[in-house]
Amino acid sequence: MSITTEPPATDTAAHPAAPVSHADPFSMEFFENPHRIHEELREAGPIVWLDRYGIYAVARYAEVHAVLNDWQTFCSSRGVGMSDFAREKPWRPPSLVLETDPPEHDRARAVLNRALSPAVMKRLREGFAAAAERKAEELVRRGSFDGIADLAEAFPLTVFPDAVGLRQDGREHLLPYGGLAFNAFGPDNALRRQALADAAPHVAWVTEQCQRENLAPDGIGAQVHAAADTGEITPAEAAMLVRSLLTAGLDTTVHGIGAAIYCLARFPDQWARLHADPSLARGAFEEAIRFESPVQTFFRTTTRAVVVGGTTVGEGQKVLMFLGAANRDPRRWEEPERYDISRRTSGHVGFGSGVHMCVGQLLARLEGEVMLAALARKVSAIEITGEPVRKYNNTLRGLASLPVTLRPAGA
Template sequence: MSNAATNEPTEVSDLDLFAPDIVADPFPTLDRLRELSPAVHLSRYDFWVLTRYDDVRAAARDWQTFSSAEGVALTPEFNERLAGSILSADPPEHEQLRAVLREKLAPRGLSAVREQIRSYADRLVDGLVERRTFDGVADLAAVYPINVVADLVGLPLEGREKLHPGADAIFAAFGPFGSYAQEHLDALISYQVWMEAMTDRAKIAPGGWGETILDAVDDGRLNRLSAVKAMSAYMTAGMDTTVNAVSAMLRLFAERPDVWAELKDEPTLAGPIFEEILRLESPVQGFWRVTRRDAEVDGVAIPAGRRVMLHWAAANRDPRHYPRPTEFELRRNPVDHLAFGYGIHGCAGQGLARLEAAELLASLLERVDRFELAGDVERRGNPIVRSLRSIPLRVVPTGARP
């Protein structure tokens, strides 16, 4: 199909980006799409996908053309549920929603909770190192960020077991309503019912994010529905994402003992390693926008009113931007990666995610000499969040006799 307004023909493909075999290893398909055209129309779900670094970044910055206000998920049903949340707002509403937790997530707000996070990491890691064998996902990656964020919000302990399955199900629902989303629907509903009940001062601890959100309702900056959405958005966005970034790091250390050994010698590599893992894995693979006006992506025309996926994961492996993009490079330190998105919707919790990773790594560095894989790594089939189900690990504690 050619387009009169531009030089490039529109490439159309009927491939199913969310088929289980592609979700299991999306990168060869993403490479093909990236080489085919700057924007490919995926006819099965009727959206365009952008896969090149410069194009994804430019579209994320241009919210006037690539709007979030009609939802950043694929289906109209789920976008309806997202309406009024920070993710699905354009300015000026977006600015109001973002302002609510800005101070808590700014460097000063984060330094106030650093010790609390570190002491939690230490307690958790102490228990696991004592056990020697544990599951890197179920016992560590899925426990640590969930409890860090739930503590910051001020949520009760009872009911937290709904959080990770719920967040996983919510992320899946951003994509097509396929088998994974259907199988996890109960977890999504039970999470939402629980979160709704939490917008009650009697249930949450004073001084946390939850109270800040309810204060914004009381002084008229938010309505009650937006408060539920704000609480849920910060919880959801802060969980499965970090869970999977931490999982990917643990897997790396078990599969590449040389990386852990270098980090032990040079602890300042902790930050660069986290950024490189985020670039390679992109826990959130991509979100959508809707064109508010006719758009042009590197010579390809996309008419107004069409859904466009900004594929963070594909952009983060674009060889035009990162040489040897599939390699893990210890010293690459790709701080310009798009795993946290970019532009006005760029991740509000990226400082917290980096802090969580830094404190966990510091704790592990003190206590663990070596990680070993103690079984097969299993992946989840979530179409939107690149995620692991299980990493059986054995650790050799620091100072242990051989």
């Protein structure tokens, strides 16, 4: 790690400027294939200046991990996107967990951690696994289908809204709202402008669903609101935390399952291993998160001058973290370009790291594991039978379509 918060030297020669890159991490070229640019940024140095946007960037694992774990120096409360909340108004009230720092963050995070605890996941597992079995049986009967719409999106949309306690009507707003939230973290480009232009109906529906009276009394959302009864949070804060749950608990899962199916179809030897031992499903999902990194980037803002990789970064500077680049950094991972479901992936930053680690990670892992295990027991091979289509987003990396065909076990 090459980050120090010691007072920067006055001698500029002691802390030279960061290497300059002309790369655009919010371009269609990058969305189609970020790996070449990732390698260029990693090899350029521990920190790079992106002149197109006037921001710093870190792409090596050590620096990304260090920034994620030092909220005192690299804060989230000024926005985890390109917008600096100290200088411009957020497009929505800031998230109480994603866009705050301790101690405010800890109070809200404690409520969500309890609502999404390992004990709650254990209670949900049986129902989620049964739903995964039904979905796998349906897909085996169909044989050919879209791995995104019919699986990666369909399964989480079957179990997640019920677990939260959402009503049945209007659930089609969930994915567009998540896409909007993650697009808004980017610059003022066409993707962000279009997302905000289309936002009104999705924001209105989500805002309404977050109110206590619209949530089932036995769901996760109601558990969050129950914290207002004890004075831990206010009723208004409870609604905002349910909003955070809807943002964090669905898109990471959809893109994670999609990434896993995409990987396993491209690496048939790994599907064969999974089919032979479905208990590897958790590892297959986790390795897909590392390998594809559905959440590609997040920003932090410096609270004070800091030296990163020999370069002095002043206070109030945006720093872009390339999570996807860190997850394939050869300085951290052996053969990082190989998808290996038995790899020890502990430490990957696909769900972030530190106090702001993804609040929906346990849900994502549970859903990914039970769905892949159900398929592994019933399917001996999976093949891509059409051209995959990318879904473009300023923060997320995933597919809009993935035509696949299954070969049933024993066929």
